[in-house]
Amino acid sequence: MSLLIENASQVVTCHTKGRKFKAGKFQSEIGLLKNTSIYTDGGRIKWIGNKLPARFKSGKMKKIDARGKCVLPGFIDSHTHLVFAGSRADEFSMRIKGRTYEQIAKAGGGIISTVKATRKASKAELIELALKRIISSVSFGVTTIEAKSGYGLDTASELKMLEVISELNSELPVDIYSTFLGAHAYPKDKTRSEYLEEILYEMIPQIAKRDLATFIDAFCEKNYFSVADTKKIFMQGIKFGLVPKLHTNQFYSIGGIEAAIECGAISVDHLEVMKPSDIKALINSGIIAVVFPAVSYFLDIPYAPARKMIESKIPVAIATDFNPGSAMSENIQLSMSMAVHMLKMNVEEVINAVTINAAAALGISHNVGSIETGKQADMVIFDTPNYNDLLYHFGINQAEAVIKRGEVIYG
Known part of the structure; x- marks a missing residue:
């Protein structure tokens, strides 16, 4: 079954731009997107954007409303x-x-x-x-x-x-x-x-x-x-x-x-x-x-x-x-x-x-570690609209849903 995460307030992609890792000033780049949706199928990320293309709308699809939440790559x-x-x-x-x-x-x-x-x-x-x-x-x-x-x-x-x-x-x-x-x-x-x-x-x-x-x-x-x-x-x-x-x-x-x-x-x-x-x-x-x-x-x-x-x-x-x-x-x-x-x-x-x-550090950054089309659909949805809250509001767990290969495994 495919998965559509809709209307996330923020998506932190950690995009690589072809690099295996981020160093120096690039370690501060997180590829932030706002009011964004993510479509996955077959365990992989197929599309990232605002309005889901018609070609992805056929077949069974699980939807998650991510309004007021932020999405990060799986840790x-x-x-x-x-x-x-x-x-x-x-x-x-x-x-x-x-x-x-x-x-x-x-x-x-x-x-x-x-x-x-x-x-x-x-x-x-x-x-x-x-x-x-x-x-x-x-x-x-x-x-x-x-x-x-x-x-x-x-x-x-x-x-x-x-x-x-x-x-x-x-x-x-x-x-x-x-x-x-x-x-x-x-x-x-x-x-x-x-x-x-x-x-x-x-x-x-x-x-x-x-x-x-x-x-x-x-x-x-x-x-x-x-x-x-x-x-x-x-x-x-x-x-x-x-x-x-x-x-x-x-x-x-x-x-x-x-x-x-x-x-x-x-x-x-x-x-x-x-x-x-x-x-x-x-x-x-x-x-x-x-x-x-x-x-x-x-x-x-x-x-x-x-x-x-x-x-x-x-x-x-x-x-x-x-x-x-x-x-x-x-x-x-x-x-x-x-x-x-x-x-x-x-x-x-x-x-x-x-x-x-x-x-x-595990030699797998070509497959996981960022939210990019073609990569494995490993993500976390946090119950906050702002990624800064994850470390600002410390001592609690704000992870609402943990997704592995496009399937919710926690939450």
Whole structure:
């Protein structure tokens, strides 16, 4: 059935004009249309304008009256860790009372506690937990999600996590892109060299053979994975057809940016600690800089220098980094609000950061991330006539209807 969204007060198209992403001054361009209708059929946008042409009026059609409302492209959360078991709420309470990371780890907290719970959980249990999180994410306007492994840290458990993501992607209307993050941390039950060998010669070949991931990721940080080991992991992943993305520069600048550029990464994520040389290296690289204001808020660490990167013509995207240890929120609208106030991004830059630039961080901006004829019909209708209200009236969810491939999936 076709869909006609009629008479929207505003349509924020985020039009690309043939570009894969928006950088510099173009990140403020949103392609605003007023009193506009949108016609979709077969899951794609067929027409945008004021009066529907006669050729589109035959056959069954669902109509949505969007008077007094604004329509945006479906949001894309390009970095999440939504598959995990267990809770770290007690650890959170300990941290805000002044306990150090080392003290929390000794008390059984930290990433290893999530690894233990995730290893123990069945696939059915992980699917049930992740499904609730995805439904919540969609309610805030997300139509495409990236999800990582990384809480297994052994071959069987990493495969289990990726199988969960694959099954959810096949069963749900949203698109879920899978990332292998075996290099998230080192497990306690193996030496570093043993675990690196397992990633390179057991995990990656099996994941590629079963087509369980599109991307490969690593946490390139002091005390985690070195630049040299990150390069080894990425080159092996590339050999097996996986596209690199990189966690880097969260706490230290150790050369992760250069490694990402050398290995042809599609995005670099976190970037709370950026030297001038790191920013300079990203200019004209074509790599998307993905930032997480919710992580900085939750951990009380510096915010990524998004303003400086935008002024340096680096394309910036925003994601939630939803995870149990540093950003337990799937509310992408909250991250958007934080970006305006804490990253000093303007509203238009933020909107592009969760639509077209977020799509580019997954290599899919040719298909989603903007409202343009021929693109997939992924949109959100908000109960306000003015897109500025989305971040002005913060702390509430104004998403009235979430549309995926021309079908209403929420609202």
